[in-house]
Amino acid sequence: EVQLVESGGGLVQPGGSLRLSCAASGLSFSSFSMVWVRQVPGKGLEWVSYIDSGSTTIFYADSVKGRFTISRDNAKNSLYLQMNSLRVEDTAVYYCARDPRTSDCFIDYWGQGTLVTVSS
Amino acid sequence: QSVLTQPPSVSAAPGQKVTIACSGSRSNVGNHYVSWYQQLPGTAPKLLIYDNDKRPSGIPDRFSGSKSGTSATLDITGLQTGDEADYYCGTWDSSLVVVVFGGGTKVTVL
Numbered sequence: 001e002v003q004l005v006e007s008g009g010g011l012v013q014p015g016g017s018l019r020l021s022c023a024a025s026g027l028s029f030s031s032f033s034m035v036w037v038r039q040v041p042g043k044g045l046e047w048v049s050y051i052d053s054g055s056t057t058i059f060y061a062d063s064v065k066g067r068f069t070i071s072r073d074n075a076k077n078s079l080y081l082q083m084n085s086l087r088v089e090d091t092a093v094y095y096c097a098r099d100p101r102t103s104d105c106f107i108d109y110w111g112q113g114t115l116v117t118v119s120s
Numbered sequence: 121q122s123v124l125t126q127p128p129s130v131s132a133a134p135g136q137k138v139t140i141a142c143s144g145s146r147s148n149v150g151n152h153y154v155s156w157y158q159q160l161p162g163t164a165p166k167l168l169i170y171d172n173d174k175r176p177s178g179i180p181d182r183f184s185g186s187k188s189g190t191s192a193t194l195d196i197t198g199l200q201t202g203d204e205a206d207y208y209c210g211t212w213d214s215s216l217v218v219v220v221f222g223g224g225t226k227v228t229v230l
Contacts, residue, residue, distance in 0.1 A: 108176065
């Protein structure tokens with residue numbers, strides 16, 4: 001059974017930093033590209049970032065470019081999202097998910113999400 | 121404002137059919153596969169349809185997708201109370217170089 005378990009969410013002040021982690025199991029993690037998708041409570045989905053299996057191709061949404069960094073450690077079956085210069089509008093549930101295709105939208109496995117709250 | 125346009129809500133009685141439209145442009149829906157996601161209350165999204173009209177294993181054939189030009193459609197037939205959820209379309213946008221989602225459609229079973 002595929003499991004994606006996010007951690008690292010919490011309350012942070014505007015301008016602060018947070019690092020999200022996603023532990024993957026039940027799949028050959030090193031073979032697949034991964035994404036982060038976020039959702040403001042009560043609102044729609046927003047794709048945040050993509051990283052391919054070898055960390056050679058990375059994409060970001062304009063809203064986070066220059067502030068967020070996606071990375072992975074295939075030896076630890078883990079995906080990360082380093083979030084700096086956080087803003088109130090970054091408040092959302094952040095989902096770790098598998099998207100095995102590049103330049104496509106085929107998100108077949110999702111984590112349960114971790115809530116990030118940016119507030120003073 | 122979402123790049124892909126969906127109606128905010130649709131509703132129908134049990135057993136009936138609902139259709140959710142997803143409208144985009146040539147840089148997204150017009151030239152890339154569309155997928156659909158179901159999000160039940162309080163849960164993570166779930167892949168419902170991929171490559172415009174394909175269902176992952178375990179998804180009942182009451183759910184079907186199609187695409188024509190720059191619009192895609194999700195049909196749900198034989199509506200059940202358990203289908204009450206938010207539904208999102210998604211695709212790649214080659215101009216923006218990102219995945220884009222529709223704003224979501226809330227399905228209500230009357």
